[in-house]
């Protein structure tokens with residue numbers, strides 16, 4: 001890779017697919033089963049984009065055993081997959097953008113807090129896995145977003161220095177993770193509004209991938 005080149009790191013939920021509503025609804029349904037309460041705002045601000053282990057502590061207000069984390073995570077994600085399956089589709093403009101980046105030999109990775117079961121569901125479901133050189137998921141890191149570990153791991157696996165990486169994110173926790181990794185962050189206004197994203201430190205806010213292409217990405221460097 002030339003020193004002028006960039007790498008593109010994609011968050012999954014809220015970026016590759018515009019599915020925030022279904023994660024919100026499935027979390028609400030899940031917590032209801034255990035007599036807990038959660039509002040959509042609480043979810044968006046305190047849980048969105050974070051690994052389930054952290055979200056579950058927020059929901060149950062106690063520490064959980066590794067076995068509980070696995071069982072609760074799968075229970076919640078099964079609810080989510082059933083809800084979202086009939087609507088599963090790529091975010092607008094994603095496929096042309098991935099093709100454009102591929103044509104221009106941009107290394108690409110996914111950095112997601114999601115469990116492996118959701119990654120197969122999503123990346124294979126919309127047939128985009130082959131675009132990515134590597135996928136870093138929750139099981140491969142010890143500290144979830146907003147810690148930068150997930151994006152630093154992705155950059156390392158691509159062999160690209162962090163300052164040459166551009167992160168695509170929708171969540172506050174993920175934007176923080178990208179910035180703390182020393183990367184440029186482009187925010188998608190899928191989950192939050194442009195106004196809500198205005199002071200996050202993202203260098204650009206787009207509604208979806210129809211607003212960006214390889215040329216625009218390079219020119220903005």
Ligand SMILES: O=P(O)(O)OC[C@H]1O[C@@H](O)[C@H](O)[C@@H](O)[C@@H]1O
Nearest residue numbers: 012013047048049050112113114
């Ligand atoms: O945005 P990312 O990093 O792909 O995050 C995925 C996670 O995002 C959270 O918001 C969801 O509640 C989780 O269920 C999901 O696994």
